[in-house]
Every structure is written in C-alpha cells, then in structure tokens.
Amino acid sequence: MEMTTLSFENMHNHGELFANLFRARRETFIVEHKWTLPQALGMEYDQYDTPASRWVAVHEFGQVLAGIRLTPTTARCGIYTYMIRDAQRGLLEDIPTNLLDQEAPVADHIWEASRIFVARDAPHEKRREIHGRLLGEMTRAARANGATWLLCLIPGIWPRWLKPYGIKGIPGGPMMDIEGSRNQCVWLDLTSNLH
Numbered sequence: 001m002e003m004t005t006l007s008f009e010n011m012h013n014h015g016e017l018f019a020n021l022f023r024a025r026r027e028t029f030i031v032e033h034k035w036t037l038p039q040a041l042g043m044e045y046d047q048y049d050t051p052a053s054r055w056v057a058v059h060e061f062g063q064v065l066a067g068i069r070l071t072p073t074t075a076r077c078g079i080y081t082y083m084i085r086d087a088q089r090g091l092l093e094d095i096p097t098n099l100l101d102q103e104a105p106v107a108d109h110i111w112e113a114s115r116i117f118v119a120r121d122a123p124h125e126k127r128r129e130i131h132g133r134l135l136g137e138m139t140r141a142a143r144a145n146g147a148t149w150l151l152c153l154i155p156g157i158w159p160r161w162l163k164p165y166g167i168k169g170i171p172g173g174p175m176m177d178i179e180g181s182r183n184q185c186v187w188l189d190l191t192s193n194l195h
Helices: 017-032 083-088 124-144 158-165
Strands: 002-006 054-060 063-072 110-118 149-155 168-171 176-178 181-189
Touching (some): 017 063, 054 124, 083 149, 158 181
Antiparallel strands (some): 149 181
16 A cells, blocks of 8 residues: 655656546545536546645555545635635535634645545455555645644544544534535644654
8 A cells, every 4th residue: 555645746757646536536526425526537626626735645556545635725726725715705605604613724834634535445444544544644745845734624523533543633613514424624733743
C-alpha cells in the first residue's frame, strides 16, 4: 500500500493516479452517495480542484483506496475560495450556511480538508490500515505546506476515525444532514501530534 500527495506540479510523475483518484471520487460521491456533482470522463471534480490544492491518495496496484483534497484557506478562483467558506457565504446550495460556529478563517496556517473518502470496494480487513495511512499522509502533506490546523467537513463518525491515530479533533459546528449523510465541521490540531 502506498501514499502519494499529488499536485499540479508532480502529477505527471504518477501516471494515471491523478485521474484514478477523480474516478474513485466519482464512484464514492456520485455513484454511491448519489450526490449531484460535476463529472466528465468518468471523473468527479469541482471548482476547488485547482493548482492551489493538493490531493492525498492511498493506493495499491493502481487502485485508489482512499483520498482527501487539501486546499489553503487563502485560495481564490473567481468568486470561490474554499468549500466551507463558500458554503457559509451562501454560494453552495446543497450545504447549509450555518455549518461553522464562527466566520470561516482565511490564514496561511489553516487549510481545508475536503472530499474525504475510503472507497467502497477497499478490502474490509485493510480499512483500519487505510484510515491510518490516509490520516498520516494528510497530516504530513498539510504540515509540509505550512498548515498547523485543518478545517474539515467530515462524516459524523469522525471521533471513531481520529482517536486511534492520536489526532485531536474539535467540533467546529453543528452535526447536520447534507445530501442524506450526517456531517460536521471539525478542526484538526496538527500541532498536538508532531512526529
């Protein structure tokens, strides 16, 4: 099992991995969860998949098992910034504006983690390892880009995901139903788990 952090600068070094990550996102978010999202060529994407972002992939033998998108909270592309902030600003019709208990931050040391998934067909017996590797590479990649905090909109079972790996999560907003699944904004403190 491998972990790779992809960017527009390095994607050419990883063959089909970047496209396979977007294909796996489509399978998770459009096919499995039935979310209405942009898609083309069998891949899911949105306005936040820009050169400012990084993408973490856990993969094995060409199959993407899990992934996360990391975006700086300082990002801008036209009227868009990052998903949580744009939802709060009323720019995203499927996400409530009250998802965060405070004004969404814009700071170099805070990044957003979004499009977090573990593929439905990832082997059940490897899921704990997949979660650990995904969270480990997410933490490493975010820190390498100067982040000390991550702001995430993640499934409501996040305490079960984070606790075994020593990552401290702090609720950042109410638990809410978004397109049929329970989600919550969560702050991840990357300073408390330095190794």
